[in-house]
Amino acid sequence: MADDAAPPLPDIVDRVDERALTLTLYNVDVPRSVLQDIQSYFAVQxxxxxxxxxxxxIPRNFVVLHDDSEYLAASSLKSLYRVVRPDSPLIDVSAPEEIEYPELFRHIDQSVFTDYGRDRMVVASREIESSAHQLGGTLHAGFQRLSNLRPQYRFYERLAAAGVDTHIYGRPNWTVPTDAHTIHAYEDDEITDTWFVVLDAKSDDDKRALLAEERDDNQFYGFWTFNAAIVDTILARLNAFPATGPA
Structure with missing residues (x-):
């Protein structure tokens, strides 16, 4: 089954070249709890x-992302906090068109994170899922176990209905009640111990991926990237796990 042309998914996590960025909060006058939530979110990145x-x-409460002295993006602190707060509304969103994801996060490329729980992984996945809905293409989503699709079943049905070619990966512990998705059901640790959302878009500029390994119970270590070469490496590895069911 192994594809010699691409390393296993956990090895890709270990090999990514980490990119260190700086996020500056300007003219802040928000409650201390808000700052603590933001600090907690980025402390593991x-x-x-x-x-x-x-x-x-002035202006009040805005943030700027930069790479050394190079400006990358800016956002209001309010829109940033909507994503990073522990009870982010993105966790339970049921329709791709309802996702509001600041452009700033699209510039946090090859940022390595540690100790992400499942809720944070869901929120991080939303940017790529939203992009799939907007741009089209093929979306590969690793749920570890197929039953983990249940809470997001309606969301992924809407992605498929919008024309996104959806591929679902995981341990075969649940029968997906539709033929709208291509199923990749495997018991392999490489599939059951990793979480990934990968968009294979028509343009290299639109490709993106989130890849993480569960190294402890509900603790994920990984990265997200907009680097087409890294995305293609992940896709090449996923070719080692061909479809086992519809569509």
């Missing part, structure tokens, strides 16, 4: 968090 103020103190 390769993103340094800083606070600063402009000379005139």
């Amino acid at each position: 390769s993103v340094d968090l800083r606070r600063a103020a402009t000379d005139d103190g």
Whole structure:
């Protein structure tokens, strides 16, 4: 089954070249609990968090992402917090068109994270799922166990109905009650111990992926990337696990 042209998924996690970025919060006047939530979110990523103020103190509550001295993106603190708060509404969203994901997160490329729980993994996956809905293409989603699709069943049905070619991976412990998805049911540890969402888009500029390994119970170590070469490496490895069921 192994594909000699691509390393196993856990090895891809270990080999990614980490990119360290800086996120600066300007003119902040929000409750301390909000700042603690933001700090907690980025503490397990390769993103340094800083606070600063402009000379005139305006605009209030905005954030800037940069790579050394290179500006990458900006966002309001409010839209950032909507994603990173522990009870983010993105966890339970049921329709792809309802996802609001700040452009800033699309610039956190090859950021390595540690100790992500399942809720954070769901939120991180939303950017790629939303992009699939907007851009089309083929979406490969690893759920570890097929039964983990249940809470997101309606969401993925809408993706398929919108024309996204959806491929679902996981241990065969549940029968997916539709033929709208291509099923890849495997007992292999490589599938059951990893979480991935990979968009194979028509344009290299639109390809993106999230890949993580569960190294402890409900603790994931991994990264997300917009680097087409890395995405293609992940896709090449997934070719080692051909479809076992519809569509």
